[in-house]
Amino acid sequence: MPKVVVTPKGTGVPIAPFSPGTLADGIVYVSGTLPFDKENNVVHVGDAAAQTRHVLEIIKGVIETAGGSMADVTFNSIFLTDWANYAAINTVYAEFFPGDKPARYCVQCGLVKPDALVEIASIAHIGKS
Template sequence: MPKTAIIPPGSGKPLPPYSPGTLADGVVYVAGTLAFDKDNNVLFPGDAAAQTRHILETIKSVIETAGGTMDDVTFNHIFVTDWAHYGALNKVYAEYFPGDKPARYCIQCGLVKPGAVVEIASIAHIGKR
């Protein structure tokens, strides 16, 4: 099955070898996304709400570049460094998914850079509806 790398205009260069998103057979797989600037510096260190908003805007840009919308998101993988950030994360998250919510899970774990407290990866089905 052919696949296409999805790289939104103006995206920073990923640290490791990966694409921000991959489109295959009408499904967009969005890589684990953190609140980084174009130089891969952590934005809003320790601020779960601001990081979540930045992350979801980045995910939105990947999905829109592939031809979809946030309504096409069917699953989110959420990682948080401390359960104390869970409420702030959910408050912002609910703004991006006001109708039928995608399935998801959330686990507590360490993240790749100090100051990063939230990471989200997504799956969106933009093919047949």
């Protein structure tokens, strides 16, 4: 099966050469997602929980556009700028993954825009297991 680009309706133009998601062989790969609005401005400045919710809603949109759901997510890569936000990020994260949790890792680092506090990339298996 060839790769299919996944772009939810209403998605803004990315700030770099990438697609919001790709689908290949029943697997959705969601690009690193930042708390941006359609004009690539950071939303909810200073609020890690609200930024995390925004990011996960965007990821949910990519996965649903590809035909899956958040229950299909098998792996997340989480990048945060400050470990002080870890608890707030986890609280919101747990709301999006109430059942079996996907595997993941979490790394503290700098992000492309200083006001962004969190970035998440996901992999979801929507094909037959």
